[in-house]
Amino acid sequence: MKHLILCCLLLCACVAAHAHKPSDSYLNLVVEGQSVTGQWDIALRDLDFAIGLDANGDAAITWGEVRARQSEIDAYAMARLQLQAGGKSCPAAVTEHLIDDHTDGAYVVLRFRALCADTVSELQARYALFFDIDPQHKGLLQLMYQGQSSTAIFSPDKATQQFKLTQPSRIRQFVDYGREGVWHIWIGFDHILFLLALLLPAVVVRREQTWQAVDAFKPALWSVLKIVTAFTLAHSITLTLATLGVISLPSRWVESTIAASVVVAALNNIYPLFRERRWVMAFLFGLIHGFGFASVLTDLGLPKSALVLALVGFNLGVETGQMAIVAVFLPLAFYLRRTTLYRRAILLGGSILIAILAAGWLVERVFDMKFLPF
Structure with a gap:
């Protein structure tokens, strides 16, 4: 035995x-004063699993099927991303929809803008996309502020993260990418x-x-x-x-x-x-x-x-x-x-x-x- x-x-x-290829989404945020502009690339296959995009069941998601569900896609995604600055919410609204190809297939691209009450010096982001249906999903963040880029990886155990808008820590970047390397070989x-x-x-x-x-x-x-x-x-x-x-x-x-x-x-x-x-x-x-x-x-x-x-x-x-x-x-x-x-x-x-x-x-x-x- x-x-x-x-x-x-x-x-x-x-x-x-x-x-x-694991289930990932790609979130880019650019902070300027009170404004946060973003682009969020989400795999169509993941959205189809979550809310059902393939209306005719032919296993091929068309642009028409995506357009028909745009409002539901917006509501589903944006309800799972909350931005705060100074303890106050920064309401976000989608401004544009696109489709893009990544190495593992087609992604819907949501461009959005969030407006905070005051100039942003510290940004808090809570990410909860797909965590309830796929605990292995990750959100890969790239945050831009005054020409400086920092990165972070959202996961169920790190769903809420705080970012001070200063030069990003080199040690943190090294550790984050090291963790991603370990995770990638394991999955x-x-x-x-x-x-x-x-x-x-x-x-x-x-x-x-x-x-x-x-x-x-x-x-x-x-x-x-x-x-x-x-x-x-x-x-x-x-x-x-x-x-x-x-x-x-x-x-x-x-x-x-x-x-x-x-x-x-x-x-x-x-x-x-x-x-x-x-x-x-x-x-x-x-x-x-x-x-x-x-x-x-x-x-x-x-x-x-x-x-x-x-x-x-x-x-x-x-x-x-x-x-x-x-x-x-x-x-x-x-x-x-x-x-x-x-x-x-x-x-x-x-x-x-x-x-x-x-x-x-x-x-x-x-x-x-x-x-x-x-």
Whole structure:
């Protein structure tokens, strides 16, 4: 029974997986005197889930369907954003509606203006969009004041935040982007499944066309370190280049290749091609995963005054989240390595499940369709 429990722990990431891009909205606020002007980008898929935009049920939301529900969209969104200054409410009203494309699909854009009673020196924002139906949703804020940019991330446990309109703290920006990096790797299930597919054979070795347990912990640890180091180095390179605008690749191509990388990594455990050179695979595909990380970082709205700081913080956050996964996986895998349960159910069975799921993602992303419920 305890082996079965440990097996479930190892495979939980495989069972709970869903699409790579989490539910986010993008809120930009510009403070000038008593006035706060804003732009709020909200995913149409999230609004459709919350209030139902697809009137004819054809799984394609049109501009006409959005226009027909504009007043309801305004009421739903603005009721979940409250701005205050000096303890007094700053009433906001929508002034313009647009549609924009992000890396993960179409977004409705609400432009609005709020007027405060006095000149704003400290702004309080309470954000509650989708928290009642999706506790993983986040609101990504970029606040502009006198040419200076600061950022914040709203979540259910940080729904109300206070902003002093002075030069933003570099330490706070670093911590915020680091936290976002950790969060992204933990809910970026295609990244996790790619890493797990590479790590599953770390505690076994291929001999006479069968997987056999390694005799000591050191070889397993060395194998893991090579894979993690190669993956980290590769995605750090392309994350930096893409964020700085040196290289740009189409999002659909990147996301499709990421799904393909998961398929290849999983199938390699069934029909070994790279054998003990899985670190090579980690490096080559890690270059593509870096572009996926960069799309998230770009959507966060990088502060020009602290670009390097935000980039380093996000990257370190990704590595921290990644090492936490490894720290949980490796001891459990090493403990179970000699069992048939690990070699058959976890290594081979888990790899098959990962390959099937990633193949579904690949078809969705290549053909721009949606049939998986996650």
